[in-house]
Amino acid sequence: MVIGLLTCEVLENEMVHVLSHDPDIKKVTFIESDPAADSIAALHGLLGDRVATVKDAADFLPDPEVSFEVLTVILRVGLHMDKATLRDGVTEHARILSEKSDILVLGYGLCGNVLLDIEKQLAGLNCPIVMPQNQDGSTIDDCVCLVLGGTQKYLDQVRREAGTWFVTPGWLKHWETLLVKELHCPDIATVKWVFKKADYKRVLMVDTGIGNCDSLRSETEKFAAVFDFYIEETKGSLDILERAFGQAKRLMNNKERGGMGNNVKVK
Amino acid sequence: MSEKLFKEINDAVVVGDIDEAGRLARQGLADNIDPMTITEKGLIPAMAIVSEKYDKKEYYLPQMLLSSEAFYEAFNILKAKLKVETTGRGKVLIGVVEGDVHDIGKNLVKIVLEANGFVCVDMGRDVPIEDYLEKVAEVHPDFLMLSTLMTPTMLSMKRTLEGLVEEGLRDKVKVGVGGGPISWDFCKKIGADFYGDNEKDALKWVESIVGKK
Numbered sequence: 001m002v003i004g005l006l007t008c009e010v011l012e013n014e015m016v017h018v019l020s021h022d023p024d025i026k027k028v029t030f031i032e033s034d035p036a037a038d039s040i041a042a043l044h045g046l047l048g049d050r051v052a053t054v055k056d057a058a059d060f061l062p063d064p065e066v067s068f069e070v071l072t073v074i075l076r077v078g079l080h081m082d083k084a085t086l087r088d089g090v091t092e093h094a095r096i097l098s099e100k101s102d103i104l105v106l107g108y109g110l111c112g113n114v115l116l117d118i119e120k121q122l123a124g125l126n127c128p129i130v131m132p133q134n135q136d137g138s139t140i141d142d143c144v145c146l147v148l149g150g151t152q153k154y155l156d157q158v159r160r161e162a163g164t165w166f167v168t169p170g171w172l173k174h175w176e177t178l179l180v181k182e183l184h185c186p187d188i189a190t191v192k193w194v195f196k197k198a199d200y201k202r203v204l205m206v207d208t209g210i211g212n213c214d215s216l217r218s219e220t221e222k223f224a225a226v227f228d229f230y231i232e233e234t235k236g237s238l239d240i241l242e243r244a245f246g247q248a249k250r251l252m253n254n255k256e257r258g259g260m261g262n263n264v265k266v267k
Numbered sequence: 268m269s270e271k272l273f274k275e276i277n278d279a280v281v282v283g284d285i286d287e288a289g290r291l292a293r294q295g296l297a298d299n300i301d302p303m304t305i306t307e308k309g310l311i312p313a314m315a316i317v318s319e320k321y322d323k324k325e326y327y328l329p330q331m332l333l334s335s336e337a338f339y340e341a342f343n344i345l346k347a348k349l350k351v352e353t354t355g356r357g358k359v360l361i362g363v364v365e366g367d368v369h370d371i372g373k374n375l376v377k378i379v380l381e382a383n384g385f386v387c388v389d390m391g392r393d394v395p396i397e398d399y400l401e402k403v404a405e406v407h408p409d410f411l412m413l414s415t416l417m418t419p420t421m422l423s424m425k426r427t428l429e430g431l432v433e434e435g436l437r438d439k440v441k442v443g444v445g446g447g448p449i450s451w452d453f454c455k456k457i458g459a460d461f462y463g464d465n466e467k468d469a470l471k472w473v474e475s476i477v478g479k480k
Contacts, residue, residue, distance in 0.1 A: 110418050110448070112416075112417075112418060112447050112448050113418055113447070113448035113449075113450070116448075141417075141418045141419050142418070145419060151419045154419050155366060155419050155420070155422075158366035158367070158393075158419075158420070159365065159366055162365070162366050162367060162368045162392065162393035163368045163393075183327065183328055183329070184327035184328070184329065185327075185328075185329050186329075190329050193329075193332075194328060194329055194332060197332055198368050198369060198370070199368050199392065200368065
């Protein structure tokens with residue numbers, strides 16, 4: 001059975017970890033793109049020939065030898081800076097993936113409510129959709145809430161310090177793109193000025209336990225030094241992502257046993 | 268001479284030249300030009316241009332911030348000389364909800380409302396719910412306008428409305444909500460009176476309640 005995964009490049013490290021540690025997922029195929037390049041390389045290093053690539057979704061054929069496999073599209077960071085770009089990008093690629101998948105996992109949240117009605121946008125897809133959820137079943141707000149372990153954890157942090165910038169490995173990798181290019185700032189000095197105007201003071205390093213913590217800390221310190229932020233750390237979590245994949249697998253197992261129709265949309 | 272000053276101050280705000288905007292405001296006052304006229308003919312049209320440039324994606328956040336700063340540099344100089352009654356055309360309590368620091372949208376609404384004769388009590392950013400409730404009870408605004416950019420902090424808007432009901436204040440104030448993730452659906456769901464996509468809509472709404480100039 002094929003799980004289609006559509007996700008943002010900012011979550012590449014988290015996705016690589018979840019995909020490589022899930023004992024049920026036997027193969028991962030990527031539709032090639034620039035944003036997917038590092039994930040492909042990272043997963044090849046972990047899973048070897050269980051990772052494949054295709055140039056186009058049309059070239060993908062399910063592997064009859066495996067029980068669960070994942071067909072992945074990774075979209076570039078920063079789409080959320082323009083509502084229509086994010087909505088159209090997710091809609092278009094979800095439709096493409098759904099043609100080759102039994103279920104779709106969206107590695108996105110509400111993303112500023114741009115994707116609030118994504119289910120309506122994707123009405124008529126061939127397959128159900130699973131979105132990352134809080135414990136109460138509500139869709140996760142965004143990538144920051146996702147890696148923190150839920151919306152309440154985000155609120156706890158901004159109540160401590162409202163002017164908080166959250167960083168993960170993926171975020172630190174792309175910060176210049178996100179802050180300079182996407183905010184249309186001519187230079188980093190302007191970004192610093194914008195941060196000051198908005199009263200940002202703290203960078204919170206979110207450690208989900210993946211990758212090298214010392215390296216994450218070092219990159220966080222460099223980032224903090226650029227913007228004169230003070231640094232704090234918090235433990236993050238991949239529970240929400242793992243739950244989303246778990247839910248997708250359970251639903252596909254039910255479907256195999258005839259317990260679920262094709263038109264079920266799962267939040 | 269006045270027309271030249273109006274054009275120059277307009278240009279200064281549009282390009283975000285804070286110092287020049289301040290200088291021209293002081294010059295206008297020194298030349299005995301009515302500060303309200305400078306505001307209406309120089310500053311307000313400038314922000315309309317800035318807003319249009321943002322909609323057309325010619326301006327982005329940094330330019331909006333600069334132009335807002337230039338506007339306030341000039342407006343604060345002129346405001347000191349404006350003859351405005353304590354309540355102006357109406358009193359607006361405005362702020363960003365708890366947990367959120369993004370205030371450019373709120374500031375643009377405040378700019379337009381103040382420039383059009385409304386008195387704005389600015390609560391700032393990251394404002395706890397209880398502070399809004401206390402202030403509503405204290406200053407009796409005609410309007411409470413709440414803003415947020417983030418979906419998690421939308422809950423604060425809902426709780427503020429609930430707080431107004433619990434405190435017996437709800438029928439004493441009209442509540443408007445705005446910000447990137449906000450919608451009319453959300454506005455109705457939490458029992459607010461108005462949702463605005465931009466500062467022009469906010470002005471139209473408050474004027475529809477108090478009457479146009």
